[in-house]
Amino acid sequence: MALIVQKYGGTSVGSAERIRNVALRVAKWKAAGHELVVVPSAMAGETNRLIELARALQPEPDPREVDAVAATGEQASAGLVALALLAQGVPARSYAGWQVKVLTDSAHTRARIVAIDEARLRADLAAGRVAVVAGFQGVDAEGNVTTLGRGGSDTSAVALAAALKADECQIYTDVDGVYTADPRIVPEARRLHTVTFEEMIEMASAGSKVLQIRSVEFAGKYRVPTRVLSSLTDPQLPLAEEAQSGTLITFEGDPHMAMEKAVVSGVAAQRDEAKVTVHGVPDRPGIAYAILGPIADAGINVDVIVQNVSHDGTTDLSFTLSRGDLPRAMALLNDKVRSHIQCKDVTGDDRMAKVSIVGLGMRSHAGIAAKMFRTLAEEGINIQMISTSEIKISVVIDEKYAELAVRVLHKAFELEQD
Amino acid sequence: MALIVQKYGGTSVGSAERIRNVALRVAKWKAAGHELVVVPSAMAGETNRLIELARALQPEPDPREVDAVAATGEQASAGLVALALLAQGVPARSYAGWQVKVLTDSAHTRARIVAIDEARLRADLAAGRVAVVAGFQGVDAEGNVTTLGRGGSDTSAVALAAALKADECQIYTDVDGVYTADPRIVPEARRLHTVTFEEMIEMASAGSKVLQIRSVEFAGKYRVPTRVLSSLTDPQLPLAEEAQSGTLITFEGDPHMAMEKAVVSGVAAQRDEAKVTVHGVPDRPGIAYAILGPIADAGINVDVIVQNVSHDGTTDLSFTLSRGDLPRAMALLNDKVRSHIQCKDVTGDDRMAKVSIVGLGMRSHAGIAAKMFRTLAEEGINIQMISTSEIKISVVIDEKYAELAVRVLHKAFELEQD
Numbered sequence: 001m002a003l004i005v006q007k008y009g010g011t012s013v014g015s016a017e018r019i020r021n022v023a024l025r026v027a028k029w030k031a032a033g034h035e036l037v038v039v040p041s042a043m044a045g046e047t048n049r050l051i052e053l054a055r056a057l058q059p060e061p062d063p064r065e066v067d068a069v070a071a072t073g074e075q076a077s078a079g080l081v082a083l084a085l086l087a088q089g090v091p092a093r094s095y096a097g098w099q100v101k102v103l104t105d106s107a108h109t110r111a112r113i114v115a116i117d118e119a120r121l122r123a124d125l126a127a128g129r130v131a132v133v134a135g136f137q138g139v140d141a142e143g144n145v146t147t148l149g150r151g152g153s154d155t156s157a158v159a160l161a162a163a164l165k166a167d168e169c170q171i172y173t174d175v176d177g178v179y180t181a182d183p184r185i186v187p188e189a190r191r192l193h194t195v196t197f198e199e200m201i202e203m204a205s206a207g208s209k210v211l212q213i214r215s216v217e218f219a220g221k222y223r224v225p226t227r228v229l230s231s232l233t234d235p236q237l238p239l240a241e242e243a244q245s246g247t248l249i250t251f252e253g254d255p256h257m258a259m260e261k262a263v264v265s266g267v268a269a270q271r272d273e274a275k276v277t278v279h280g281v282p283d284r285p286g287i288a289y290a291i292l293g294p295i296a297d298a299g300i301n302v303d304v305i306v307q308n309v310s311h312d313g314t315t316d317l318s319f320t321l322s323r324g325d326l327p328r329a330m331a332l333l334n335d336k337v338r339s340h341i342q343c344k345d346v347t348g349d350d351r352m353a354k355v356s357i358v359g360l361g362m363r364s365h366a367g368i369a370a371k372m373f374r375t376l377a378e379e380g381i382n383i384q385m386i387s388t389s390e391i392k393i394s395v396v397i398d399e400k401y402a403e404l405a406v407r408v409l410h411k412a413f414e415l416e417q418d
Numbered sequence: 419m420a421l422i423v424q425k426y427g428g429t430s431v432g433s434a435e436r437i438r439n440v441a442l443r444v445a446k447w448k449a450a451g452h453e454l455v456v457v458p459s460a461m462a463g464e465t466n467r468l469i470e471l472a473r474a475l476q477p478e479p480d481p482r483e484v485d486a487v488a489a490t491g492e493q494a495s496a497g498l499v500a501l502a503l504l505a506q507g508v509p510a511r512s513y514a515g516w517q518v519k520v521l522t523d524s525a526h527t528r529a530r531i532v533a534i535d536e537a538r539l540r541a542d543l544a545a546g547r548v549a550v551v552a553g554f555q556g557v558d559a560e561g562n563v564t565t566l567g568r569g570g571s572d573t574s575a576v577a578l579a580a581a582l583k584a585d586e587c588q589i590y591t592d593v594d595g596v597y598t599a600d601p602r603i604v605p606e607a608r609r610l611h612t613v614t615f616e617e618m619i620e621m622a623s624a625g626s627k628v629l630q631i632r633s634v635e636f637a638g639k640y641r642v643p644t645r646v647l648s649s650l651t652d653p654q655l656p657l658a659e660e661a662q663s664g665t666l667i668t669f670e671g672d673p674h675m676a677m678e679k680a681v682v683s684g685v686a687a688q689r690d691e692a693k694v695t696v697h698g699v700p701d702r703p704g705i706a707y708a709i710l711g712p713i714a715d716a717g718i719n720v721d722v723i724v725q726n727v728s729h730d731g732t733t734d735l736s737f738t739l740s741r742g743d744l745p746r747a748m749a750l751l752n753d754k755v756r757s758h759i760q761c762k763d764v765t766g767d768d769r770m771a772k773v774s775i776v777g778l779g780m781r782s783h784a785g786i787a788a789k790m791f792r793t794l795a796e797e798g799i800n801i802q803m804i805s806t807s808e809i810k811i812s813v814v815i816d817e818k819y820a821e822l823a824v825r826v827l828h829k830a831f832e833l834e835q836d
């Protein structure tokens with residue numbers, strides 16, 4: 001008997017019919033003797049509908065009130081999933097975040113979980129009930145409803161699994177696992193049976209949309225065995241088969257780890273990026289902060305940052321950001337920063353993509369970067385920025401080459417072979 | 419400066435545009451120096467949508483989970499109204515029932531308010547904020563979300579007004595007050611400037627849909643001055659005019675009371691009724707209970723009950739109920755009750771209406787009933803049952819005559835004249 005936390009995304013609970021399928025699936029696990037905590041997202045489209053209503057009333061809506069409004073979507077889903085379970089004869093009870101309670105800080109719309117009181121859930125499990133907990137939300141110390149930000153239900157599920165010391169956190173979604181590349185771009189892409197926590201972190205930041213990065217961080221911090229699997233299979237799929245499906249996130253020291261021998265595990269692309277270059281910056285201490293400080297203060301997230309060696313006492317600093325933030329960033333740099341730091345020019349390019357290869361094996365293998373650059377060069381793809389970590393190499397290229405780059409890299413590293 | 423609780427119905431908050439109008443109206447009252455607590459219903463159609471989803475998953479859905487699902491509609495509205503107020507520059511904060519908190523018993527889907535902790539709302543009012551409280555809901559002693567039943571937001575508003583000792587509870591709705599009869603049936607129907615609490619109770623039970631009867635009971639118990647007024651007027655209507663609009667519910671001893679001199683205040687009709695008659699019942703103690711006990715146990719609400727004098731040791735007992743409950747009641751009586759009480763026959767009729775005249779003046783005026791019966795007789799309308807209280811006379815008639823009866827009674831009692 002295992003304690004399992006299952007998270008179901010918005011598509012998985014998108015209609016009464018689909019909620020019934022969720023209940024069938026949960027009932028199957030329950031019937032096999034497992035203890036279940038289920039975390040549903042809001043029904044597909046519901047969160048957007050609520051946020052649009054909020055924005056129609058106040059263009060930059062008050063964060064406390066947005067949270068009060070947006071959290072209702074998951075609360076409704078939780079109750080509906082409980083009803084579907086009860087209809088199957090499975091004892092169940094739903095909880096909003098404040099009822100559990102899931103205590104967070106007070107950073108509305110992007111709150112962080114501080115503590116989870118699992119007593120109430122433990123009592124339900126002991127009584128043979130399935131506990132259904134609304135994802136995406138919590139409550140702060142003053143009793144205000146908070147939300148965890150987009151994709152926050154993944155984080156809710158992993159955090160609940162950590163608090164309950166669950167045997168596995170299962171993230172049911174509309175893809176059937178983590179692939180070596182996006183199968184819509186690379187038909188030969190292969191599902192990974194396991195992926196390490198570090199690789200998953202890099203893949204999330206490299207543009208793979210399978211899991212929200214904060215939930216992966218949480219899984220890593222508390223070493224929560226987390227599996228990504230499909231909610232679109234037949235709910236009556238034999239349990240033994242379903243339990244081995246999808247992709248399991250593993251940790252250093254896990255017995256699973258030794259099995260994973262590939263050097264490169266996957267290729268990911270992040271489109272809709274933009275690049276800013278500040279040219280001819282005087283190369284002196286504090287200059288990077290002078291440029292990026294005002295950007296951060298404006299709430300603009302920066303991704304890759306590259307600064308090269310200096311010539312003649314000046315250097316160029318480039319960084320990437322979401323395409324939508326480019327006009328604001330350019331205005332900020334031209335109006336406030338440029339005269340202050342006395343650079344030569346500021347240029348922006350809004351048609352960029354970041355393509356990354358990720359793999360734990362890179363740590364101990366030379367020549368991976370060289371192979372990546374050669375492969376791209378052979379296709380005539382110009383690399384504009386390079387950024388590396390121990391287990392990831394990212395290049396920023398013209399967006400029009402993004403899909404081609406993913407395909408040729410997938411082939412070059414033979415990712416289609418198990 | 420007055421403390422005012424304003425309730426807005428589902429139509430009044432049915433779209434972003436209408437929520438903006440609510441905010442304009444609240445802002446106007448606030449600008450005049452008043453303290454405001456606002457209680458919105460769910461957006462029109464939202465509660466039905468949620469309940470239908472629940473029923474699709476479990477035909478007789480678990481009451482605790484239905485409440486968890488249904489309460490989200492008002493929570494979203496409360497947040498949206500707060501956002502619209504903030505957009506107007508009016509400081510505001512929204513609360514779900516549990517946040518206030520509104521403590522109820524645990525009778526899910528029809529909970530009763532036990533206590534309201536008004537400390538948090540008082541703090542908001544003291545800080546110059548408008549408190550927006552989700553209607554229709556509360557929380558029980560174990561922390562489960564409860565709802566007060568259909569129309570429960572009226573009760574929430576009146577209960578909050580009682581707890582805060584508000585100067586007035588204003589129920590904004592899509593009619594502009596209480597009329598002498600339904601204006602769709604009687605074009606000459608006249609709006610009442612005041613109506614007594616007792617008349618309002620009888621009108622609510624007589625089929626006038628203006629206010630939920632429990633909210634009227636609450637208003638009476640705590641003597642909450644309650645005004646029914648229109649949310650469809652121009653939000654910029656001068657305050658002095660709006661403050662005098664609609665219909666004010668008054669109490670015995672109020673200075674307003676003396677002004678109200680009419681004998682009959684209004685005529686109301688309740689359609690969709692059915693009638694059951696148990697014929698030839700042995701006239702002995704306990705027989706009414708033997709018939710109506712099983713009906714009540716089955717959760718069927720009975721309205722008018724009439725039993726006449728006995729002949730030859732047997733009598734007939736008739737009662738009315740909602741049309742939808744007739745098949746169940748007939749089955750119950752035929753299968754379980756009939757052989758037990760040894761009656762002659764059980765008959766049912768599903769095309770009935772109840773027409774009532776209501777007025778505090780009846781207490782001291784003879785001949786009102788006679789005039790009512792004569793008026794109906796002159797139109798050839800057969801009276802099937804009669805039931806009277808101190809301030810109401812109800813007759814049960816064939817449903818096809820309901821509108822005609824209302825019109826002729828309105829004319830006979832000269833209700834079109836102020």
